[in-house]
Amino acid sequence: MQTFVAQVISGLSTGGIYASIALALVLIYQSTGLVNFAQGEMAMFTTYMAWSMLNAGWGYWPAFVGACLFAFALGFGLERLVIRPLETAPELALVIVTIGLLTIFNSVAGWIYTYTIKPFPSPFPAAPIKVGFMVLNPQDLGVVGVTLLMLALIYLFFHSTRLGLAMRAVVENPVSSRLVGIRVSWMLALGWGMAAVVGAVAGLMVAPLVFLEPNMMGGVLIYAFASATLGGFSSAGGAVVGGFVMGILENLTGTYITLVGTKLKLTVALAVIVLVLLIKPTGLFGRAAVRRV
Amino acid sequence: MGKANARKTVPAAGWAVMLAIVLAVAPAWAAQDEGVSATEVKIGSLEPYSGSASSYGAVGIAMGAYFKKINGEGGVNGRKINYITYDSAYSPPRMVEMARRLVEQDHVLAIVGSIGTPVNTAIWKYMNDRKVPQLFVTTGATKWGDPKGHPWTIGWMPTYQSEGRVYARYILDHIPDAKIGILYQNDDYGKDYVVGFKDGLGEKGRKLIVREQTYETSDPTIDSQIVNLKNSGANVFFNVTIPKYASQAIKKAYEIGWHPVHFLNNVSNSVKIVLEPAGLEASKGLITTEFVIDPADPRYQNEPGFKEYMAVMREYDPQGDPYDQFNVWGYTVAQLFIRTLKQCGKDVSRANLMRQAANLHDLRLPLLIPGIVINTSPTDFYPIKQLHLAKFDGKRWVLFGKLYDTSKMHR
Numbered sequence: 001m002q003t004f005v006a007q008v009i010s011g012l013s014t015g016g017i018y019a020s021i022a023l024a025l026v027l028i029y030q031s032t033g034l035v036n037f038a039q040g041e042m043a044m045f046t047t048y049m050a051w052s053m054l055n056a057g058w059g060y061w062p063a064f065v066g067a068c069l070f071a072f073a074l075g076f077g078l079e080r081l082v083i084r085p086l087e088t089a090p091e092l093a094l095v096i097v098t099i100g101l102l103t104i105f106n107s108v109a110g111w112i113y114t115y116t117i118k119p120f121p122s123p124f125p126a127a128p129i130k131v132g133f134m135v136l137n138p139q140d141l142g143v144v145g146v147t148l149l150m151l152a153l154i155y156l157f158f159h160s161t162r163l164g165l166a167m168r169a170v171v172e173n174p175v176s177s178r179l180v181g182i183r184v185s186w187m188l189a190l191g192w193g194m195a196a197v198v199g200a201v202a203g204l205m206v207a208p209l210v211f212l213e214p215n216m217m218g219g220v221l222i223y224a225f226a227s228a229t230l231g232g233f234s235s236a237g238g239a240v241v242g243g244f245v246m247g248i249l250e251n252l253t254g255t256y257i258t259l260v261g262t263k264l265k266l267t268v269a270l271a272v273i274v275l276v277l278l279i280k281p282t283g284l285f286g287r288a289a290v291r292r293v
Numbered sequence: 294m295g296k297a298n299a300r301k302t303v304p305a306a307g308w309a310v311m312l313a314i315v316l317a318v319a320p321a322w323a324a325q326d327e328g329v330s331a332t333e334v335k336i337g338s339l340e341p342y343s344g345s346a347s348s349y350g351a352v353g354i355a356m357g358a359y360f361k362k363i364n365g366e367g368g369v370n371g372r373k374i375n376y377i378t379y380d381s382a383y384s385p386p387r388m389v390e391m392a393r394r395l396v397e398q399d400h401v402l403a404i405v406g407s408i409g410t411p412v413n414t415a416i417w418k419y420m421n422d423r424k425v426p427q428l429f430v431t432t433g434a435t436k437w438g439d440p441k442g443h444p445w446t447i448g449w450m451p452t453y454q455s456e457g458r459v460y461a462r463y464i465l466d467h468i469p470d471a472k473i474g475i476l477y478q479n480d481d482y483g484k485d486y487v488v489g490f491k492d493g494l495g496e497k498g499r500k501l502i503v504r505e506q507t508y509e510t511s512d513p514t515i516d517s518q519i520v521n522l523k524n525s526g527a528n529v530f531f532n533v534t535i536p537k538y539a540s541q542a543i544k545k546a547y548e549i550g551w552h553p554v555h556f557l558n559n560v561s562n563s564v565k566i567v568l569e570p571a572g573l574e575a576s577k578g579l580i581t582t583e584f585v586i587d588p589a590d591p592r593y594q595n596e597p598g599f600k601e602y603m604a605v606m607r608e609y610d611p612q613g614d615p616y617d618q619f620n621v622w623g624y625t626v627a628q629l630f631i632r633t634l635k636q637c638g639k640d641v642s643r644a645n646l647m648r649q650a651a652n653l654h655d656l657r658l659p660l661l662i663p664g665i666v667i668n669t670s671p672t673d674f675y676p677i678k679q680l681h682l683a684k685f686d687g688k689r690w691v692l693f694g695k696l697y698d699t700s701k702m703h704r
Contacts, residue, residue, distance in 0.1 A: 002524060003520070003521065003524040006520045006523075006524060007517060007520060007521070010516045010517050010520050011517070013516065014513065014514050014516060014517070017513060017514075110344070110345065110347070111343075114347065114348065115344075115345045115346070115347060115348060116348055116536075116566050117536060117537050117540060117566070117570050118570065119569070119570040128548050128549070128550070135548070135549045135550060137548055206513075209514060210513055210514055210537075210541065211537060211540055211541070211570055213537060214345070215345065216513075218511065219509075219510075219511040219512055219513045220513045222511065223513065250517070251517040254517055254518075255517065255521055261507070262479075262506050262507045262508060262517075262518055263479050263507050263509075265509070265512065266509055266511050266512070
């Protein structure tokens with residue numbers, strides 16, 4: 001029982017990591033209709049920016065805000081400079097561009113900051129909280145809390161602001177949106193910028209747990225994809241739930257199913273992707289894309 | 294060697310004198326292997342100067358620094374060392390490409406001291422097919438000691454298996470009520486350690502293991518594994534992880550209040566790269582093994598061999614950090630090569646280089662822990678077989694216990 005509870009708690013905290021990157025993936029999908037493979041590496045890179053600012057003597061919160069602003073500029077700029085020229089290109093070209101960005105960010109970070117791990121400060125207290133036999137790490141709780149907070153903000157933005165509505169309209173029907181006066185291409189750039197900010201926050205939350213290094217997000221991205229697929233790429237809430245489910249599922253199968261053990265944990269994530277796509281391609285909470293023909 | 298023998302066996306008869314001349318000259322022709330001239334010996338090394346393992350690149354640069362010092366003193370037997378080093382990027386395909394360039398275009402005599410198990414594995418067969426020495430590879434994999442199957446390859450560091458045996462021996466001797474939990478990377482490196490460890494524990498001791506956990510390098514965290522090890526009731530933790538996961542394991546175990554006797558493989562015993570990120574307080578009491586000295590250890594500061602190392606680093610590798618263990622490795626492997634080359638005498642050929650690499654006796658090098666000596670034979674391709682235990686006191690590793698000779702432990 002003790003092991004079970006401990007594994008569920010540990011699963012929730014790794015699930016929080018997956019959920020936060022899954023949220024960024026889903027956000028960019030919702031606002032641009034594109035899957036961004038470089039999302040994790042962009043988050044890693046902006047976390048390095050925060051690290052540089054901290055090293056230059058900034059406080060934690062100024063560096064936090066600075067990294068978010070940098071992330072927004074990065075996402076926005078990338079859309080304008082790299083993605084926009086390919087507006088009419090097939091989707092596959094865009095996928096390849098984002099994979100290219102993935103390797104570029106990874107190598108540039110390694111080139112500038114080297115590949116040795118760096119400790120990253122946490123805004124939460126360090127002392128573990130003991131509840132009965134359970135030990136809770138404040139940083140883990142923080143990741144979960146911040147992820148849920150971001151989810152709430154995103155929901156509010158998309159459903160209660162004019163800008164959010166406009167962004168949703170652009171993805172739904174760019175031509176009509178343009179006709180009613182929405183600046184479609186700016187909306188897309190805005191989507192990139194916002195997703196990058198969500199990624200930056202995720203990176204800042206994850207780095208104290210896994211240490212900062214250029215490959216910090218490599219494994220996370222695969223689990224984040226599994227989470228987003230499970231929850232549904234068209235549902236932000238679904239992606240977050242998917243993240244937590246993945247974290248717990250991974251720990252429990254690794255602990256209790258001898259056949260899986262710790263050796264096939266990653267395989268579980270990949271199996272989830274395949275199964276969901278076979279059985280319910282829209283994910284647990286996603287809506288099927290309906291198009292009038 | 295061939296010359297002397299030939300002369301001894303020749304009778305005084307005139308025809309035999311002719312034969313003697315032929316015999317005497319023949320080894321001289323044989324000695325004209327590629328990469329050797331009257332004035333230089335050309336050798337290569339392939340190190341990761343870029344990519345994820347680029348911190349290991351220090352090995353290749355420190356080697357070069359030592360060769361510059363040797364050249365400044367006139368070289369070895371009148372021959373200077375022409376040292377060519379390329380980037381392996383820690384990538385097996387690139388390693389093959391660069392090894393072919395060294396062998397087929399640069400015509401080196403040997404490739405020396407290249408770091409990394411996967412990349413050296415990639416050129417293992419090639420080097421042996423071409424009969425070009427793959428000397429003193431800088432990795433702890435056990436497979437490099439295979440004089441029958443791969444006579445042109447030899448390692449130099451203590452193997453992962455022998456290190457595993459040392460921890461096992463210590464546990465059997467000092468922790469009678471041990472309940473052991475193991476965490477290891479699910480690949481050749483991790484398994485090598487566990488094989489040696491279990492072997493060292495023996496049939497009975499193996500029952501002391503209560504839980505084994507693995508991880509993949511794609512795992513973002515190893516929290517789940519540490520939780521399982523803690524809940525298995527283990528009071529001894531054998532931690533076979535690379536730096537990033539070693540830091541995570543130390544930190545996580547400390548956070549969840551698990552305080553086992555913690556053995557950390559020496560792959561990850563860098564204070565700067567592993568223990569500082571994990572937290573020095575959390576690292577207190579860790580046990581590891583060492584075979585090269587810690588340059589920051591005050592007791593070596595006045596040793597002439599150590600002072601020479603510092604001077605060489607200052608003069609020929611001023612950008613390198615002399616306190617970085619990888620520089621100590623590179624310097625030591627370069628010294629090992631020079632000693633082997635000196636031992637070759639006049640016959641500097643690929644065959645003799647291998648013969649002498651397998652003919653080292655009680656060789657002492659200044660940066661090895663006092664008491665450690667290098668020994669090889671035609672059937673023993675494991676130059677360093679001794680290890681010393683060290684415990685972390687919150688600031689640095691402090692040697693304790695005795696020097697373990699793993700060649701005397703059963704295999």
